[in-house]
Amino acid sequence: MTEARLRTFVALADTGSVRSAARRLYVTESAVSAAVAALTRDLGVPLVGREGRGLRLTAAGAVYAGYARQVLGLLEEGRAAARGAADPGRGPLRLAAVTTAADQILPELLASFRARRPGVELALEVGPRRQVWSSLAAHEADLVLAGRPPAEVAATVLARRPNELVVVGAPDLAAGFALAATPWVMREPGSGTRASADAYLAERDVTPPRLVLGSNGAVIAGAAAGLGVALVSRDAVGAELDAGRLVLVGAPGMPLDRPWHAVAGAAPTATTMLFVRHLLDAPGWRPANPGSGPPGAARGCSTATPTAGPG
Numbered sequence: 001m002t003e004a005r006l007r008t009f010v011a012l013a014d015t016g017s018v019r020s021a022a023r024r025l026y027v028t029e030s031a032v033s034a035a036v037a038a039l040t041r042d043l044g045v046p047l048v049g050r051e052g053r054g055l056r057l058t059a060a061g062a063v064y065a066g067y068a069r070q071v072l073g074l075l076e077e078g079r080a081a082a083r084g085a086a087d088p089g090r091g092p093l094r095l096a097a098v099t100t101a102a103d104q105i106l107p108e109l110l111a112s113f114r115a116r117r118p119g120v121e122l123a124l125e126v127g128p129r130r131q132v133w134s135s136l137a138a139h140e141a142d143l144v145l146a147g148r149p150p151a152e153v154a155a156t157v158l159a160r161r162p163n164e165l166v167v168v169g170a171p172d173l174a175a176g177f178a179l180a181a182t183p184w185v186m187r188e189p190g191s192g193t194r195a196s197a198d199a200y201l202a203e204r205d206v207t208p209p210r211l212v213l214g215s216n217g218a219v220i221a222g223a224a225a226g227l228g229v230a231l232v233s234r235d236a237v238g239a240e241l242d243a244g245r246l247v248l249v250g251a252p253g254m255p256l257d258r259p260w261h262a263v264a265g266a267a268p269t270a271t272t273m274l275f276v277r278h279l280l281d282a283p284g285w286r287p288a289n290p291g292s293g294p295p296g297a298a299r300g301c302s303t304a305t306p307t308a309g310p311g
Contacts, residue, residue, distance in 0.1 A: 003075060006068045008035035009047065013065040017054045039064075066138075073139025077265070080142060084271035090119040091271035096132040096141035097124065098192055100216050101260060104235050105161070106145065113278045120271060128190035136265060142272045144263045147192045157288045158276045159262040164255040165196055168220075168237055168246040169229035177249050180206040183228035185219050188212055196258060197231040204252070220246075231256075 011021040012032060022029045040047050047061035057065060076094070084091030097106055102124070114122065125135060133153050135141040147163075149155040169177065176182070184201075187194040193216070201208065211228055213219050220237055223230040224245045234255065240246040248254075262279055264272055279285050 003072065005035040005039050006072055008032050009039055010065060010068050010072065012036060012048065012055065013057055013061070013068075016056070069138040069140070073135075077139045077142070077269070080271065081267070081269045084269040087119075088270040088274050089117050090121075091269065092121040092123065092142075093269075093271045093275055094140065094142045095122065095124045095145070095275075096135045096143070097126055097145040098129050098132055098147070099126055100191075100193060100233060100236065101145045102126040103216050104233060105260065109279065109282060112282075113275060116278060117274060120274070128188075129192040129195075130190055136263065139265065142264060142269055143275060144261075146261060146263070147258055148261060149263050154266060155263045156266060156268065157261050157263050158268065159279055159285050159287055161260040161262075161284045161286070163258050163260050164234045165193065165231055165258050166234045166237075166255045167229050167231055167249040167251040168241070169223055169249050170226040171244065171247050173226050173229065174247045174249045177229060177251070179204060179251060180208055183209040183211060185211045185213055185222040185228040185230045187216065187219055188214055192258075193231060193233070196256060200231065200253070200256070233258075 008021065008025060008027075008031070011024045012018065015021050015024060018029045018032045021032045025032070036048060043060070043064065045060040046058050047064060048055045049058055050056075080092045080094065095106075106124070110122065110124070113120070125132065125141060127135075129146055129150075132141065132144050132146055133150055136144045136149075136155060137153050143158075144155075149157065168174075169182075173182065184197065186197055189212075209228070211222065213222050216232070216236060219230045220232060220240065222228065223232075224240055229249050229251075234241075237246055241248070262276060262285075264276075268276070280287060
């Protein structure tokens with residue numbers, strides 16, 4: 001049950017075909033088939049079955065794929081921890097961020113961190129909240145920048161930054177705003193901002209017309225063009241508000257307090273702590289309070305003051 005076999009099986013689970021897994025791993029199709037067959041013999045249960053021209057995971061295979069990802073993630077985390085302990089300034093750092101955080105707060109942070117710590121090997125994954133929290137749970141990310149961690153993820157909150165969600169719209173549309181009737185432009189399902197917008201409207205028992213757009217930038221542009229109002233981070237629309245292309249809408253219950261969180265696993269690496277300390281030098285970021293979480297903190301989460309690791 002070698003690391004190579006586990007990586008091959010995860011690639012097959014992700015891609016759904018031997019050919020695609022082989023292309024991803026730069027190996028032959030026969031090597032993929034042999035690795036999966038060896039795992040099947042070791043476990044004594046079928047992991048995949050035929051489905052048309054492709055393959056599907058059996059129930060056993062789907063369960064095993066989840067564990068395989070965690071094992072591979074732990075191995076990578078162990079390598080990162082060892083290299084970071086030897087020299088934090090030259091260790092790897094696997095960041096994961098939701099799309100909005102990657103757009104709004106990461107570019108300047110990464111640029112200044114790279115200038116300060118050029119030896120750190122940075123990798124960044126950007127995706128919806130479910131994806132980034134899954135990466136942390138599977139030990140595939142060292143640090144996540146997102147909203148509040150979900151209850152089922154074992155996480156250590158290291159730092160927070162205020163983030164207000166506001167409703168904005170083009171001036172003409174905002175002037176005639178009606179909560180139940182004015183159209184809304186929204187992110188795709190799976191976005192944290194979309195979840196906040198859906199919950200906000202559901203709490204007020206209204207179902208206005210909705211137009212789904214595929215990115216934070218598209219939502220802001222759509223709102224400025226008059227397609228509808230939008231729930232967005234105030235930080236994301238500062239230029240549009242200053243220029244008058246967008247205005248704040250007097251929606252009830254606004255603004256919403258949805259702070260950013262910098263979250264690691266149970267044992268942050270020394271290189272991760274270098275980045276967290278750099279984060280805390282940036283405007284707005286504050287360390288998490290030891291022994292207590294933020295209001296409404298997710299169950300299973302802990303908070304920590306980022307003092308560990310050499311600087």
